[in-house]
Amino acid sequence: MSEAPAAPRPGSADATTARPVDQLDLLLTPPTPRSGWRVPAARAWAMCLVELQKLRHDRTELYTRAVQPALWLLIFGETFTRIHAIPTPGVPYLDYLAPGIIAQSAMFIAIFYGIMIIWERDAGVLTKLLVTPTPRAALITGKAFAAGVKSVIQAVVVVVLAAILGVSLTWNPLKLLGVVVAVILGSAFFSCLSMSIAGIVLTRDRLMGIGQAITMPLFFASNALYPVAVMPGWLQVLSRINPLSYEVDALRGLLLGTHAHLLLDFGVLLVAALAGITAASSLLGRLAR
Incomplete structure (x- = not known):
């Protein structure tokens, strides 16, 4: 009986001719698609990276916005x-x-984010x-x-300036991480508030005025x-329904070690951010009409 042919060695001609076929199979076979929660998470991360790429081309906004908190x-x-x-x-x-100035500078960056999405609508990008x-x-x-990431960069500027002025801030890494989370959640809410208003007023001039x-x-x-x-009493009521108050309370407790209601603060900021995302998402189609 004849012997079965031996398998081709890695360096033989048969193995070389087999490689293009394997590579062709990889090209013809699509990768396994993401499923479940990974799809929106991956798309959201991609959109976040696209927005942050704009900072590489124009950092003027970060420099100019650092003037106001410094003053x-x-x-x-x-x-x-x-x-x-x-x-x-x-x-x-x-x-x-x-x-408070950290939270204020973050809010001022986020609250006009709707202007950008109206510009994208006018340029045809949103469609x-x-x-x-x-x-x-x-x-x-x-x-x-x-x-939120842009606001964190702004917050770093304020923290460095405050440290130079002699403000006693904590440098505990876990507390600083909590500061980052609070700033991102607060900025997410205010940017969604801006985009929701953009979906209602539809024009940059009206949004700028509001x-x-x-x-x-x-x-x-x-x-x-x-x-x-x-x-005064009426202002205390407004302060308790203002998400900025909870962001400031969380930042003050984390950075200064003062008494704060951190669980309540982060809970309110998280709920506010989710509500803002829901509202802005529902109004996005109206903006694109």
Whole structure:
């Protein structure tokens, strides 16, 4: 009986001719598609990366937006620290102010995010995104968390400036991670609020006017500048339904070690972010009409 042919050696001609066939099979066989929750998560991450790529081409926004928090700390903070006009028991006013300025600068970045999505609508980009298989919620989530990452970069600038001015901040890595999460969740809510307003007003001019009209009331109706206890009763009610107050409370507790309701703060921020994503996703189709 004849012997069975031996298997080709790795370096033989038969093995060489077999490689293109194997490679052709890999090209003809599509990769295993993602399923379940991984699909929207991957799409949201991709959209977040697309938004952050814009920073590589133009970093001017980050530099110019660093001016305002610097002025708040250098002028407002230093002045009110000297005159002791606002009671902050056990904490210097500049220390008390720094977390509020972090939250304020993050909100100011996120609250005008709807202008960008209106610009994408006018340029035809939004229509192209909506005809892709990307879920609308993933599209909004990617943009919201891109705004959060931009806000974290802004927060780093404020933290460094506050440290230079002598503010006693914690450098515990776990607490700093909590600061990052709080800033991202707060920015996600305010960017979704902006995109929801964009889906209602549909034009950049109207959105700019509404954005300017609500930013300062949100800021002053929070505990960013002064404790809730010194506010009049009606303002205390507004402060308790203002997500910015919970973000400031979380930042103050993490950075300064003051008393804070961290579970409540993060719970409110998470619910607010999810509600914002839901509202903005439902209004995205109206914006693209």
